[in-house]
Amino acid sequence: MPRLPPSLIWKAHSISPLAATLLPVCRNIASALAELRWIREHVQSTSRSPSGSQADDVRLRRLCRERGKGVPLQYVLGTQPFGDLEIKCRPGVLIPRPEPEAYTTHLSRLLVSGHFIPRHQPLRVLDFCTGTGCIALLLYSSLCSSSPRLAVTGVDISPLAVSLSKANLKHNVALGLVPSPSPSQSVTFRQSDIFSPHWSSPVSAGGHCDVIISNPPYISPRGFATDCSRSVRNYEPKLAQVPRPRPDSGVAQEDVFYARLLDIGAAVKPRVMLFEVGGMEQAVRVVAMVGRKLGTEEWEVEVWRDWPDARPAEEEGTTVLVDGVGEVLVRGSGHGRSVLVYRM
Amino acid sequence: MFAAPWVCRSCSRLAARPLRSSQLLRRASTAPISNAVLLPPALLQRAQKLAAEHASLQKSLATDFDSKTAKRAGELGSVAAALKDYQDAKASLSELDALLSSPDAELRDLARDDVPPTTAQLRSAARRLSAALTPKHPFAEMPCLIEFRPGPGGLESRFFTDSLFRMYQAYCARKGYRCKVVKYETSDASGGASGYAGESPLQEAVLEIEDPGSYDVFRGEAGIHRVQRVPSTEKSGRTHTSAAALWVLPSLAETGAGAEQEADFSDPESDFYVDVAEVKSEVMRARGAGGQHVNKTESAIRLTHVPTGISVSMQDHRSQHRNREAAWKVLRSRLAQKRREEREEMARSLRSSVLAKNQVTRGDKIRTYNYQQDRCTDHRSGVDVHNLPDVLAGGEMFDRVIESVREYLVQNEIEAVIADEQLASEQAEGKGKK
Numbered sequence: 003m004p005r006l007p008p009s010l011i012w013k014a015h016s017i018s019p020l021a022a023t024l025l026p027v028c029r030n031i032a033s034a035l036a037e038l039r040w041i042r043e044h045v046q047s048t049s050r051s052p053s054g055s056q057a058d059d060v061r062l063r064r065l066c067r068e069r070g071k072g073v074p075l076q077y078v079l080g081t082q083p084f085g086d087l088e089i090k091c092r093p094g095v096l097i098p099r100p101e102p103e104a105y106t107t108h109l110s111r112l113l114v115s116g117h118f119i120p121r122h123q124p125l126r127v128l129d130f131c132t133g134t135g136c137i138a139l140l141l142y143s144s145l146c147s148s149s150p151r152l153a154v155t156g157v158d159i160s161p162l163a164v165s166l167s168k169a170n171l172k173h174n175v176a177l178g179l180v181p182s183p184s185p186s187q188s189v190t191f192r193q194s195d196i197f198s199p200h201w202s203s204p205v206s207a208g209g210h211c212d213v214i215i216s217n218p219p220y221i222s223p224r225g226f227a228t229d230c231s232r233s234v235r236n237y238e239p240k241l242a243q244v245p246r247p248r249p250d251s252g253v254a255q256e257d258v259f260y261a262r263l264l265d266i267g268a269a270v271k272p273r274v275m276l277f278e279v280g281g282m283e284q285a286v287r288v289v290a291m292v293g294r295k296l297g298t299e300e301w302e303v304e305v306w307r308d309w310p311d312a313r314p315a316e317e318e319g320t321t322v323l324v325d326g327v328g329e330v331l332v333r334g335s336g337h338g339r340s341v342l343v344y345r346m
Numbered sequence: 347m348f349a350a351p352w353v354c355r356s357c358s359r360l361a362a363r364p365l366r367s368s369q370l371l372r373r374a375s376t377a378p379i380s381n382a383v384l385l386p387p388a389l390l391q392r393a394q395k396l397a398a399e400h401a402s403l404q405k406s407l408a409t410d411f412d413s414k415t416a417k418r419a420g421e422l423g424s425v426a427a428a429l430k431d432y433q434d435a436k437a438s439l440s441e442l443d444a445l446l447s448s449p450d451a452e453l454r455d456l457a458r459d460d461v462p463p464t465t466a467q468l469r470s471a472a473r474r475l476s477a478a479l480t481p482k483h484p485f486a487e488m489p490c491l492i493e494f495r496p497g498p499g500g501l502e503s504r505f506f507t508d509s510l511f512r513m514y515q516a517y518c519a520r521k522g523y524r525c526k527v528v529k530y531e532t533s534d535a536s537g538g539a540s541g542y543a544g545e546s547p548l549q550e551a552v553l554e555i556e557d558p559g560s561y562d563v564f565r566g567e568a569g570i571h572r573v574q575r576v577p578s579t580e581k582s583g584r585t586h587t588s589a590a591a592l593w594v595l596p597s598l599a600e601t602g603a604g605a606e607q608e609a610d611f612s613d614p615e616s617d618f619y620v621d622v623a624e625v626k627s628e629v630m631r632a633r634g635a636g637g638q639h640v641n642k643t644e645s646a647i648r649l650t651h652v653p654t655g656i657s658v659s660m661q662d663h664r665s666q667h668r669n670r671e672a673a674w675k676v677l678r679s680r681l682a683q684k685r686r687e688e689r690e691e692m693a694r695s696l697r698s699s700v701l702a703k704n705q706v707t708r709g710d711k712i713r714t715y716n717y718q719q720d721r722c723t724d725h726r727s728g729v730d731v732h733n734l735p736d737v738l739a740g741g742e743m744f745d746r747v748i749e750s751v752r753e754y755l756v757q758n759e760i761e762a763v764i765a766d767e768q769l770a771s772e773q774a775e776g777k778g779k780k
């Protein structure tokens with residue numbers, strides 16, 4: 003990381019010494035001031051003492067120092083907004099990013115409009131590698147009004163993630179951001195390892211599943227060392243980003259989850275599947291894998307960029323050629339971010 | 347005997363006589379009563395035209411129902427009802443007029459007793475009719491966004507813009523309007539200086555007032571607000587003049603009537619319609635691969651409407667998603683306001699030039715806040731109030747200013763309607779002659 007020029011540090015210091023504390027991690031003044039404001043708002047809104055007290059100042063300085071050392075802002079503040087929800091974040095569970103927010107919102111809009119599945123039909127959604135539970139909760143909250151019978155299940159291997167996702171459900175119900183679950187509309191979280199030989203799908207007992215969505219670990223060990231930012235490497239769980247090697251799967255280490263998820267998809271036969279990927283190259287590999295494992299007679303494939311509903315920039319193509327599949331539609335603007343597989 | 351040293355003879359004679367109500371009443375015979383409260387003929391013509399339209403709409407509704415026609419009929423209903431009341435009151439007054447000149451004394455007395463209540467009726471009907479005829483602003487029922495921007499004048503105008511922002515916030519709090527800060531962006535170039543009473547250097551702010559109908563309350567506030575004071579940064583004590591611009595934009599209500607609202611901005615006919623393909627959106631892109639690789643907290647977004655060049659940037663919230671929604675909201679409102687203003691401009695250019703002079707456009711200064719003289723003056727209504735601290739705290743003095751502006755606007759609009767009617771009738775006559 004390039005050194006910060008002393009003039010910049012001095013300038014930040016003249017605005018506020020706390021901004022200078024945040025500068026090493028924020029890298030520019032505008033973003034340092036924005037973060038300072040958010041931290042200050044957090045301190046004020048959670049303060050137990052009268053405003054402007056000594057204790058608040060001490061706490062503000064402590065949080066700024068912590069953040070300045072590189073601890074993610076979401077761990078410092080304890081939350082991250084996700085759609086209309088407020089998701090609690092704790093060390094050990096991956097922090098929700100804006101990209102999942104964008105594709106989850108886009109997918110839920112399509113589902114609400116009845117694009118894939120006629121409206122008001124019973125809907126069953128599976129979210130693998132749910133982490134904080136953000137995607138499952140956002141889908142649940144936005145589908146509740148249009149699907150009278152809805153069941154969302156979040157699955158994660160980490161007990162820490164499962165307990166956090168349950169806490170997030172409770173938290174958002176308490177805030178009134180998510181309707182509280184009922185017998186006909188439910189959202190549940192369970193711990194299980196989808197690679198375990200004894201793994202059975204949560205729907206195998208009772209019928210079908212309509213939507214599978216997942217933000218699995220997809221970074222290669224090399225990518226983790228070179229592409230990941232320092233704060234991510236040092237503070238966020240590697241478990242959620244780099245898959246464990248599985249030599250028997252026959253694909254690259256970073257793609258093992260997609261192979262497994264597509265196997266599950268082939269067995270369960272949902273209407274829609276959406277998987278986050280780490281870029282256009284990985285998206286192309288996953289699309290090719292769909293062609294091999296599911297075939298393209300029955301299934302349609304699309305690639306979504308970071309902002310699937312935005313206007314593509316001039317240099318961004320709207321199709322991509324994939325070996326064995328052919329031309330595949332690419333929507334939106336940004337990096338290749340997710341692969342949509344569906345059957346009409 | 348008398349407390350007063352001297353009372354003129356005629357007065358003392360009057361005081362000695364028993365009081366009779368007829369003495370205090372202006373006799374009906376001295377002037378035709380109905381003239382006192384007559385409406386201008388142009389306004390009446392318009393009322394009659396609208397009432398006729400209402401009647402024909404009602405007739406067509408009886409045979410086949412159409413929601414658009416029903417809506418229009420509902421709007422015209424109040425005009426038709428007020429006109430009917432007015433005409434009834436006028437008819438009974440002229441009847442009374444006739445009775446007053448009848449030879450029968452008893453009948454005359456009866457008629458005389460009836461005159462005051464009927465006149466009152468006529469007066470209230472006239473008021474209602476002119477209110478009903480005043481064109482309701484198409485956005486009047488909507489909530490609004492108020493945008494604050496410093497004018498030229500450097501740091502000082504930024505500080506004052508912050509004062510204005512707080513003034514409206516306090517006013518809303520006092521009046522019980524629900525308001526929300528959509529955007530509050532200060533500049534970082536203050537160098538540690540601060541203005542009066544801890545003002546911060548405001549770069550741009552947007553305040554949303556969520557109550558329906560708040561657009562009508564605040565639309566008179568749009569324009570240039572001028573301040574005259576000695577800035578806190580001024581060393582030699584000179585008074586500076588600087589300014590802040592306020593824009594008041596209509597916004598779409600978020601809750602309630604959700605489906606209807608949704609239809610509202612997806613309908614290409616609507617003022618709020620924005621073609622998504624015409625909007626360029628720029629976000630702070632993480633360098634490199636994005637996704638799980640990075641955890642950027644920069645959530646700024648900028649939307650640009652390519653055909654008009656209107657751009658909105660938003661970075662207040664931690665969630666990019668929410669910034670994007672706020673930016674869309676402001677963009678829609680700005681476009682709707684712009685479209686509306688263009689239409690009004692066209693209508694105005696058709697009107698007589700006399701009236702055009704009265705119109706205040708966005709670029710005109712509308713109000714002055716003078717700190718040294720402790721005074722706030724509105725240049726349109728001409729109202730002058732003192733106790734500036736109370737005005738800036740959104741207190742009762744500020745109420746007086748806002749009320750005077752609203753009255754002024756309504757008066758202006760009635761005049762505009764009359765001018766329109768006269769123009770229309772002149773044109774009709776001109777055509778008739780040809």
